[in-house]
Amino acid sequence: MNTLWSDAFKTLSKNKPALLSLFFIIFIILVALFANLLAPYGYEIQNPSQRLMFPNRTFWMGTDILGRDLLSRVIYGSRMSISVGLIVAICSLIVGTLYGSLSGYVGGKIDNLLMRIVDILYTFPSLLLIILIRVIFGQGLFGIFLALTIVGWVDVSRIVRGQVLQLKEMAFIEAARAVGVKNRFIIFKHILPNILGPIIVTLTFEIPAAILSESFLSFIGLGLQPPFSSWGSLANDGFQAFKSFPHLIIFPGFSIFLTVLAFNLLGDGLRDALDPKLKNA
């Protein structure tokens, strides 16, 4: 076990884009954690005399339509975007892993039925589904987490099921079953630890997917409502005036882009490091 992880670490540390991405992600998470210390101004402080300013020395990213400092708003926005990404990815991971391992392990008709449900969700436009769920569960934060999770766990369950199907044919699982180990024990003690690599890789791809989905949702005005604001809702605010003041959409937009890119590059790197077999998946 130790050699797998230390080998993986060695491979990852040679992968410059992945390593750089890891540092960037740590930086963004620190920014989100210490937003209140880092932001030069409050995120809600309005300055009517300094509306719609281009980036300058006092306001590094300029100001928005109400004279609020964009840098401070982007810094605070990272809190919402990152936490939506992390929470949704972890929830999707738990649901998807349980569902996928159950489906793959039990097999047969139950597997067929469970995977049919996944197939339907998989081919349905995610944003349409998210909006429909938001309609039912209202405009709150909970509605967003729930809607994004209902869409997010599908990918996880497909990957986990595929892994479990491969693994359960292996001799050590058969041996465990032969000596009468309980099914629950086999899944949690023998199967899941062995597919931890692919699960971590999936998690790394789920986080940016959730961040992007949330930003789309907020951008079309069906996402976070004030006082909460994420990079997506900042871009939506900036959209009205971007014709003359493109910085209003460029800064939040590129924050999303760089963060999502970093998670994707790190995910690619982790996949190469943890599971060379998965590389072509």
Place this chain on the structure above:
Amino acid sequence: MIPFILKRIFISIPVIFVLATITFCIMRITPGGPFDKDKAIPPEIKANIEAKYHLDRPLWSQYFYYMKGLIQGDLGPSYKYLGRSVTDIIKDSLPVSVELGLYAAFLAFLLGIPLGIIAAYKHGTWLDSSSMFIAISGITLPSFLVAALLIYFFSFKMGWFPAGLWEGGWEYKILPVAALGLRPVAIIARLMRTSMLDVIKADYVRTARAKGLSEFPVILKHVLKNSLIPVITISGPLLAGIITGSFVIEHVFAIPGMAKHFILAVTNRDYPLIMGVTLIYAVLLILANILVDVLYAVIDPRIKVS
């Protein structure tokens, strides 16, 4: 082939009814009615309005009323666009969305497949890395940022294309299609590259080369056809992705398509419009998936349509 297609269409009909039932239940369980926001209207008038739209009847009666209409192709009246039926609204907006989506899908195949082929064929060269750089950017760039940048440079700065709307001329289509198509182009390019790298290594490709075939027929006949299979497999989810993307793109470019109506309908709690648009999307996806299955059978004889 034709019996297969007919069978698939026949199986899809109950799916659509189940979907209609689920959507109906979801819309009616949801707290808040369509006329809650209009606080100014007196209760008697509100009761009148609700009676007009049969909202005062028991739920099962509303359900049968809706389903009866659905069979006849009537999706009911819109609650917010007075005097317009949902069918009318969809008739106006569906062609716009379908056109936008189809162009984006064409762009995805037309650009994504060659990009992937070049990257795989020139594996490890600068052509490979630059195609893959374009691909990863296409996947990670938020589409509203792409759209905003395109509008800013090509519309405001250069004045080449209009900044929005969908008036019929080709100049209106370039920017939205480019913004919507970038992500699918990137996805297909990446997939095509990995799939081709796999196929190039296969034994039968080595055999083809060994028997003295020149490079071009090897790639065209042996590699390309086989590496297209994963690309066709992903077409279904890809189309779903294009629909998701159209929500953002129609919003940015103020294109009067279905996505725009759907967003407005959600904000307005216009139940019949929400249901109508959802059902039309479902029908579109089902038809597209049947098409994908047919293509699949055509390109890969190992997969039997039965």
